[in-house]
Amino acid sequence: MIRLINITRTFTMGEQAVLALNQINLQIASGEYLSIMGPSGSGKSTLLNIIGLLDQPDSGQYELDGKAVTDLTEIEQAQIRREKIGFVFQSFHLIPRLTAAENIELPLTLGGVPIDERKVRVQNALQDFELEQRANHRPAELSGGQRQRVAIARATIMQPSIILADEPTGNLDHQIGAEVMLLLENLQHQGTTLIIVTHDRELGSRANRQIAMRDGKILTDQTHDTP
Amino acid sequence: MTLLDTLQTALKAVISYRIRSVLIVLAMSLGVAAVIMLTALGDGARNFVIKQFSSIGTNLLVVLPGRAETAGSFPGAVLGQTPRDLTLHDAQLLGRLPQVKRYAPLSIGAAELSTANRLREVTVLGSNENLIPIRHMKLALGSFIAQGSERSAQIVLGAKIAADFFPHTPAIGQRVRLGDSRFLVSGVLASQGESMGFNTDEIVIIPVDYAQALFNTTSLFRILVEANNHEEIAAAKQVILATLKQSHDGEDDSTVITQDAVLATFDRILHTLTLAVAGIAAISLIVAGILIMNVMLVAVSQRTSEIGLLKAIGATSTDIRRLFFTEAAWLSLVGALLGFLLGQLGSLLIRILYPQFPAWAPSWASAAAIGIALITGIIATILPAIKAAQLNAVVALNRK
Secondary structure (H helix, E strand, O other): OEEEEEEEEEEEEOOEEEEEEEEEEEEEOOOOEEEEEOOOOOOHHHHHHHHOOOOOOOEEEEEEOOEEOOOOOHHHHHHHHHHHEEEEOOOOOOOOOOOHHHHHHHHHHHOOOOHHHHHHHHHHHHHHOOOHHHOOOOHHHOOHHHHHHHHHHHHHOOOOOEEEEEOOOOOOOHHHHHHHHHHHHHHHHOOOEEEEEEOOHHHHOOOOEEEEEEOOEEEEEEEOOOO | OOHHHHHHHHHHHHHHOHHHHHHHHHHHHHHHHHHHHHHHHHHHHHHHHHHHHHOOOOOEEEEEEOOOOOOOOOOOOOOOOOOOOEEHHHHHHHHOOOOEEEEEEEEEEEEEEEOOOOEEEEEEEEEOOOHHHHOOOOEEEEOOOOOOOOOOOEEEEOHHHHHHHOOOOOOOOOEEEEOOEEEEEEEEEOOOOEEOOEEHHHEEEEEHHHHHHHHOOOEEOEEEEEEOOHHHHHHHHHHHHHHHHHHOOOOOOEEEEEHHHHHHHHHHHHHHHHHHHHHHHHHHHHHHHHHHHHHHHHHHHHOHHHHHHHHHOOOOHHHHHHHHHHHHHHHHHHHHHHHHHHHHHHHHHHHHHOOOOOOOOOHHHHHHHHHHHHHHHHHHHHHHHHHHHHOOHHHHHHOO
């Protein structure tokens, strides 16, 4: 359950103040499939970053699962990111010197999960995402689709309740992108909240709930039946 | 993040940036090796000098006639010396002191040594049977001037003299002429080479009363005294001075030099010198530290998006700071240990090339070099680590 109340975020570009988010009010139920669309500069990525606790609003309140998280300490916020939120990025953000398995293991390592349990969970994730043959390959030796699968495996290894995906298919061709979307949507079917930021109308229209943004404001918020 | 995971993760980073890591480790290890080798040289020089001094005897006191001091202008004190010499009687008095283990009077001069077909001028030492143990000399052949045999006309030849005079026949039992007297060769000194600028290979030793007769004098050049043990050296010095004063009609006209005093001075000088060179070498460690800072700053900007990612998947600022610190600590540690090995190898090489030179690095120097390497490496990472931890996750993620 995500609740944003009057969230405002301003950036200073040189001497000019840019209002990235302007009094945003938004409520997202657990397990929802939501897409945020809009042209670049509309504030959709900023909104995603605030939901993901990577960025702090200038004003307003953010409640996650009924708890105000805006005023938490840096360490508490890091813990929430680790345990409740999984990020999927357009450019994958895999660490180039680590193997696929090591990249997937990273959140477990940061979380201090014992090594035996880590190995089992990474092995399962490799199976789930059909990456067993690629476990010991570095990102440079993987295809785009494989890289994004590794990134999704990493995002889900801590079994987060929310997946935040910023243009997850932006660097993939159409068919691979569709496969990646199926993987993400499959996670949503299992109960994870899935929030996707995109400027691709076709991609965004796959979600049950679609939000359109412009100039830091929510323009439309439509809910459809499952397509 | 557990400590073990931090160590492993940082080590992986060190290994994967291979060239960078090798260069830093090299810089660090050269600094450490320089400190170790220079202190090995300095300390080796110190030990070398100490050994030279020790080789002239243990718990040794040297009694000199006269007292070098500023004197009034009364007759007989023109040179700042009293006219009274040390005599054999003085030496015997000292020998009776409880603090004295043994003594050897020393009379020195030059005379002509000859056999039927050879002749040369030699330095002649007159002494007693104690000279050998007090001065740590060794005999190669035969016996020294035996105790109680000061009246028998025996002579001990230096190694080179013996070899020159008797190249084909054994020297022991041969008769030689020294000045106007005939002596029987009783022993040959082992070759010891130069010691404190005095070559024992080219001297001959005869009983002290023969020497005094030969040089027509009753005075002694020196009296060598060995104290019972190290603790009694100071007491022995006092008693010797008092005894000689009494013997010389209350005139305080002898000087006693203890080997310790001379040794301590050299020890201090060379120790200070060692510290100085170690300090100079330590500067290279500081330079290596600055290199580490530079490289870690580059690493932070190179890995900006990685730091952003780590934050996104739940790393705290502390985790990130620790990762960078640990990475620098690995680099310094490996550098320090490699440097330690290099330094020890270098010292070993010096010892192999110059076996008489004890080039051992003192353990304080090795410990200090490794310690300084680790500390500078970690201090140098404070700034880069803080920079990394303070990075804004959103900005970091979006930077390519």
